[in-house]
Structures are given as C-alpha cells and as structure tokens.
Amino acid sequence: MITVIIGAQASGRAWARISGVALSIVAGCAVCALFGGLHTPAPGAGEWLTHVRILPHGFAFDWGLLLPVRV
Numbered sequence: 001m002i003t004v005i006i007g008a009q010a011s012g013r014a015w016a017r018i019s020g021v022a023l024s025i026v027a028g029c030a031v032c033a034l035f036g037g038l039h040t041p042a043p044g045a046g047e048w049l050t051h052v053r054i055l056p057h058g059f060a061f062d063w064g065l066l067l068p069v070r071v
Contacts, residue, residue, distance in 0.1 A: 064069045 001024035008020030016023070032038045 001025075001031075 004027045005020045007015040008016040008023055011017070015034060
C-alpha cells in the first residue's frame with residue numbers, strides 16, 4: 001500500500017501527510033477484506049486478560065557467533 005502513502009504525501013494537505021501510514025493500514029485491511037483474507041475468530045470461552053509469558057521459547061546464546069563480529 002505504498003501508493004497510498006505516496007499519494008498522501010503528494011496531496012499537500014497536512015492531515016493527509018501526517019496520517020499517510022494510518023491511511024495505508026486502513027486501505028490494506030480493506031483490500032484484505034475484499035479478497036477474503038481478513039478473518040475474525042469465532043466467539044468462545046476465551047479470556048479477556050492473559051498472562052505475559054517472558055521468553056516462552058527459552059534463551060540461548062552461541063558464543064561462536066560472536067567471533068566473526070569482533071575486529
């Protein structure tokens with residue numbers, strides 16, 4: 001949706017230039033909805049709040065990858 005951003009920048013209006021990225025997100029959502037790519041989840045017994053999982057996949061550091069970075 002880069003064309004929306006370029007069009008907003010070229011319009012010369014201050015509100016369009018400031019909100020160009022937001023306009024392109026809205027345009028992208030509209031295109032996805034037209035082509036069936038925008039799906040809403042079915043209502044269920046989901047929770048309104050969830051717990052934050054910090055590093056759910058663990059943390060690992062490979063010291064061998066640090067050697068090529070050093071000068």
